[in-house]
Amino acid sequence: MANPSAVCNGHLHHHHQKQNNLLKSGIYKKNGITKGAKKNGVSNGTVYKKKFVEHFEQAPMYVAVLTFLGFGVGTIFGYLRDFMRAWGLEKRNIAAEREQQKDFVPLYQDFENFYTRNLYMRIRDNWNRPICSVPGPQFDLMERVTDDYNWTFRFTGRIIKNVINMGSYNYLGFAETDVNALKTVTIELQKYGTGICSTRQEMGTLDKHVELEKLVATFLGVEDAMVFGMGFATNSMNIPALVGKGCLILSDELNHTSLVLGARLSGATIRIFKHNNMQSLETLLRDAIIYGQPRSRRAWRKIIILVEGIYSMEGSIVRLPEIVSLKKKYKAYLYLDEAHSIGAVGATGRGVVEYFGMSPDDVDVLMGTFTKSFGAAGGYIAGKKDLVDFLRTHSHSAVYATSMCPPVAEQIIRAMKCLMGLDGTTQGLQRVRQLGKNTRYFRRRLHEMGFIIYGNDDSPVVPLLLYMPGKIGAFARRMLEKNIGVVVVGFPATPITESRARFCVSAAHTREMLDTVLNALDELGDFLHLKYSRYSKSSHPELYEETRLELED
């Protein structure tokens, strides 16, 4: 098949294929919007230029019943253990007040930590595992054992080598120790050292920051950008600068804690719409405009919509075209947090804006982090020059937080130049394509095997549903025995019945590594009985052929 895409200046020019020309001649223009071939589930008239397929399959009912049964048994035994601890039949390992302060107002609310004490402690060895190498496609783990059922750990001194890494956010594989790749970073480290010892407003703005900000602005196709030292702080410290009392924030149900914290700190009114649900968002927008502020009925000073590019717990991609059309219709602002999607989706890795073929002018505030796809640390906010200039003076992070350190800035510069092709190679584009291939392969195989996977077919975050609390611990431990490191998530971060294992596919994973992981998953899925899907694709292999373009390898 001929390759219709041409690479020019790091931007991919799409040949908009004029398929169905005969059909198109019969399509009329309505309100200036041409209705193209409609896809299922699109109600707004905005055309998604490619298939938008998301899966959120529900497990059979008995799974939910058994999950609750498991939690019930755990709770009963929790009460039993708490009773024994209270009556001195068992040693207390949790924080307690000093003897002299027993009559004071209690410092530690025992019951609040019930879940942590009785359920989390039992499987705690699957989290906070210390690693001792770079978190590339494989890493080394420090072996630790526990003598008292996970209350304390001790290191045996041995190191488990070459554990396949399915948990690190290393989407493009830039977390590497290759000396050639890190040449410029070493030079900058020797030139600047590591400490900045100042904030951006005082003496902490280096020429590296200016260079980086210009590069980020060029990469994203916007007027200006500003970088911060920490990704979480970018969200939580900049949203209060943009909105205040009298403004309205419409935030997605499943937004990240940094967005929630920023929204709460700002003092604006927060309303939540259902996850990725455009009808819910439209209802909220209409109510906000019709009824105004709660008691005075005045118009809202500003209405801002907070969404993320890829939601890391679900693997779903935001419905950007519909949101942009809604925001234009109701005159609201859009804040897009591309923490997981910058570098990971889009034909040249420029995020969800490119993935949907839209222009970055449609989004008012583009935010992202460098932690995930660039192998560094920090975040950025990009948009119009006026916006960024305002943030330079009014954002808490800019005024009080220490700025990004120079070697890290250089790592981002070299990663971005690699992605844009400015270093003279096509390595960046190859990485993006490799990530896309790995993602599609991994998801397809998991669907065929019969697991329940959430999320969009193009997102590199793959949540595999486990449901039962007993299986969380068993899954993580057995995968480690097979030398594969996974991240499992349970109750407070996910709904109580939907605990999951979250895989992050990386461009650095080779086909063999993915096959090893898939075989291990197959075996483990049979042993733990995790294949709940009722729509496994293997019965129709010819219908799910790859139709997208791929480089020959």
Next chain:
Amino acid sequence: MDIKSMKNYLYWLYCQFELITCSYLMEPWEKVLFYTFNITMLVMMLYTTYIFVPVHISTAFQFFLHLFGNQHENTVSVVK
């Protein structure tokens, strides 16, 4: 060979039971407590079934026969 696969299957079933009821996470003494409780309940239930169900079934059988006509009354022997 059949015995081996049967044993493997039973072991697998036992593992499923452990995972579903979270007894996989319990310390050994908790497991003992839990299994004792479960087995006691199960044995009591089976004993109750053994004592009461045959009587109830035969009474019900008799009742339905009476309802649908009396011709077979002589052939039914009631176990007291």
